[in-house]
Amino acid sequence: xxxxxxxxxxxxxxxxxxxxxxxAALDELAAAHEAARTDPVFRAELExxxxxxxxxxxxxxxxxxxxxxxxxxxxxxxxxxxxxxGSHKINNVLGQALLTKAMGKKRVIxxxxxxxxxxxxxxxxxxxGFECTVYMGEEDTRRQALNVARMRLxxxxxxxxxxxxxxxxxxxxxxxxxxxxxxxxTHYVIGSVVxxxxxxxxxxxxxxxxxxxxxxxxxxxxxRLPDALVACVGGGSNAIGLFSPFLDDSGVALVGAxxxxxxxxxxxxxxxxxAGEPGVLHGSRSYLMQDEDGQTLTxxxxxxxxxxxxxxxxxSYLRDSGRASYTGITDADAMAALQVLARTEGxxxxxxxxxxxxxxxxxxxxxxxxxQDLVVIVNTSGRGDKDVDTAARWFGLVSAxxxxxxxxxxxxxxxxx
Amino acid sequence: xxxxxDLFARCRGExxxxxxxxxxxxxxxxxVAVQAMTAMVEAGVDAVExxxxxxxxxxxxxxxSAAHQASLDAGTRQADVLRTVEAVAATGVPTLVMGYWxxxxxxxxxxxxxxxxxxxxxxAITPDLIPEExxxxxxxxREHDLDPVFLVAPSSSDERIAVVGRANRGFVxxxxxxxxxxxxxxxxxxxxxxxxxxxxxxxxxVAVGLGVSNGAQAAEVAGFxxxxxxxxxxxxxLADDGVDGVRRLSAELAQGVRTPDRS
Numbered sequence: 001x002x003x004x005x006x007x008x009x010x011x012x013x014x015x016x017x018x019x020x021x022x023x024a025a026l027d028e029l030a031a032a033h034e035a036a037r038t039d040p041v042f043r044a045e046l047e048x049x050x051x052x053x054x055x056x057x058x059x060x061x062x063x064x065x066x067x068x069x070x071x072x073x074x075x076x077x078x079x080x081x082x083x084x085x086g087s088h089k090i091n092n093v094l095g096q097a098l099l100t101k102a103m104g105k106k107r108v109i110x111x112x113x114x115x116x117x118x119x120x121x122x123x124x125x126x127x128x129g130f131e132c133t134v135y136m137g138e139e140d141t142r143r144q145a146l147n148v149a150r151m152r153l154x155x156x157x158x159x160x161x162x163x164x165x166x167x168x169x170x171x172x173x174x175x176x177x178x179x180x181x182x183x184x185x186t187h188y189v190i191g192s193v194v195x196x197x198x199x200x201x202x203x204x205x206x207x208x209x210x211x212x213x214x215x216x217x218x219x220x221x222x223x224r225l226p227d228a229l230v231a232c233v234g235g236g237s238n239a240i241g242l243f244s245p246f247l248d249d250s251g252v253a254l255v256g257a258x259x260x261x262x263x264x265x266x267x268x269x270x271x272x273x274x275a276g277e278p279g280v281l282h283g284s285r286s287y288l289m290q291d292e293d294g295q296t297l298t299x300x301x302x303x304x305x306x307x308x309x310x311x312x313x314x315x316s317y318l319r320d321s322g323r324a325s326y327t328g329i330t331d332a333d334a335m336a337a338l339q340v341l342a343r344t345e346g347x348x349x350x351x352x353x354x355x356x357x358x359x360x361x362x363x364x365x366x367x368x369x370x371x372q373d374l375v376v377i378v379n380t381s382g383r384g385d386k387d388v389d390t391a392a393r394w395f396g397l398v399s400a401x402x403x404x405x406x407x408x409x410x411x412x413x414x415x416x417x
Numbered sequence: 418x419x420x421x422x423d424l425f426a427r428c429r430g431e432x433x434x435x436x437x438x439x440x441x442x443x444x445x446x447x448x449v450a451v452q453a454m455t456a457m458v459e460a461g462v463d464a465v466e467x468x469x470x471x472x473x474x475x476x477x478x479x480x481x482s483a484a485h486q487a488s489l490d491a492g493t494r495q496a497d498v499l500r501t502v503e504a505v506a507a508t509g510v511p512t513l514v515m516g517y518w519x520x521x522x523x524x525x526x527x528x529x530x531x532x533x534x535x536x537x538x539x540x541a542i543t544p545d546l547i548p549e550e551x552x553x554x555x556x557x558x559r560e561h562d563l564d565p566v567f568l569v570a571p572s573s574s575d576e577r578i579a580v581v582g583r584a585n586r587g588f589v590x591x592x593x594x595x596x597x598x599x600x601x602x603x604x605x606x607x608x609x610x611x612x613x614x615x616x617x618x619x620x621x622x623v624a625v626g627l628g629v630s631n632g633a634q635a636a637e638v639a640g641f642x643x644x645x646x647x648x649x650x651x652x653x654x655l656a657d658d659g660v661d662g663v664r665r666l667s668a669e670l671a672q673g674v675r676t677p678d679r680s
Binding site (some may be wrong): 006007015016017018019020021022023024025163164171176177180181182183184277279280281282283288290292293294295296312 | 471495523547569
């Protein structure tokens, strides 16, 4: 059975839980997406942008020294970190930018956590000549200051959201409020496989290129399909993009890594598939971190991009069906994996992606098979330049005095208008 | 047969619009919220919407969002919302809940419908639920004889207005301005157009919510709608001037809907 159905349901998940005011815009978007799927001109233009602008196909890197670290398992890195703007987010944004143009809209808004989606959106808006506003939680603007500067350099307005938990959830709330007010002129470029129908399906379709490439690259390189695909899951777009073309390959394990924060057992995490209950947030039904009264819980993760209480509805569907498995990875395990990857392969990945590496290591260790017989693709969804500050503090690479001085500089910057 | 039919019939007989007033449960405390809602009724409000506080109220502007958060911070639980309904319904006016879907979903909507009915509620307004996602909710409303109230917006097509009209009971809620809740300085032409479009699709009364904040605006909307909904202005009055402020504003609004401006 193919999901979603015509009304955007992935089994019991997905759908449209939105204010009536947005229904017309969602219908318009669904129609534009449907028309684009079979329009040769649209497809050629997207292909051209992905190839000549975003740098696709991204390589599949055979990580030989990392392989030794895992007892000889063959680890292949799908290098979305090498795509333009430094993450897989550009794949979706270019697709939605073309749809925005097709719908005749000139203003784009987006939410962002780590800033990767915000940077990708600001980039596409510069390329297409759209006005761009990005909503970002105030805490995230602090921990991902580099990406705030990148967005502003690209001409986007960055709105710092100080309500609620000041992270991705609240940035999404504000983006939704903007959209419901300005929906006539504005397209909301949602950055993950979340939100009301058609977003989860549409974003998956734009990210599917990751898995389509990886599948062929793996066949070319190894001569067979991998044993497992491993990806981090916040909203879950890089994971769905990789998993999607392999859904019918029952021999390929689909392995998701959620943000385990301080440990799922502590309650301080961002792992709804591991420890949440079905609920409704931001337009669709999916697993959700919520209390007994259905109030959204505060999340904890070192990774701004995974620090979100919800998850894409297709992941909930894959979880319940057993086709994919999901595990919370702690901050500590993710950071350790980040360092291992950096020192064995010379690749500094995003902290989000580091969760996938940590899970790949544990998944390999859990298998009965000899590691040397295993082939695992890990989605290196983004690069880690934005995270150097966080990592430097985590590993104590800078002295306390330097941290204090840097805080002082930030505080002074914060005082400026 | 809706519990609101009598109200709308009486208002028609008096050649006026109904006044529907909103406050969130538990803001600033359970007790004061109930006092404020009681004061609204004493000042001439015809029906009360009890807001169910929610952590992520997507349709609300800053005033109501802050009140929701303050209510949650004060420890408001689902049981307090239902207790509030019970206290307000005891004053004799029709009492509805305005609730975002996840808290109802989490409670279990069949059980919630039963408990709302038991508390004396007559229906529920669901701002982030559309009829297409609500077949089981509609079933629960039928079983417990509650009015499901969905919204229409200026962006709704005539076909969608018809869908909403068929799903609703009691009245149709027209959110007449695109955007989040909050007091506005002008009524604008769009609201009248939307009411006319709704009337063309459904025989149900039409209630208009668009940021009415004073008696003159209430009179203006009463000139073309069956009911005027006021929320943000009352929440602000409660925050700034307490229960007396709510009483004063309610009296002014009640006067407004009784002198419809049909110019």
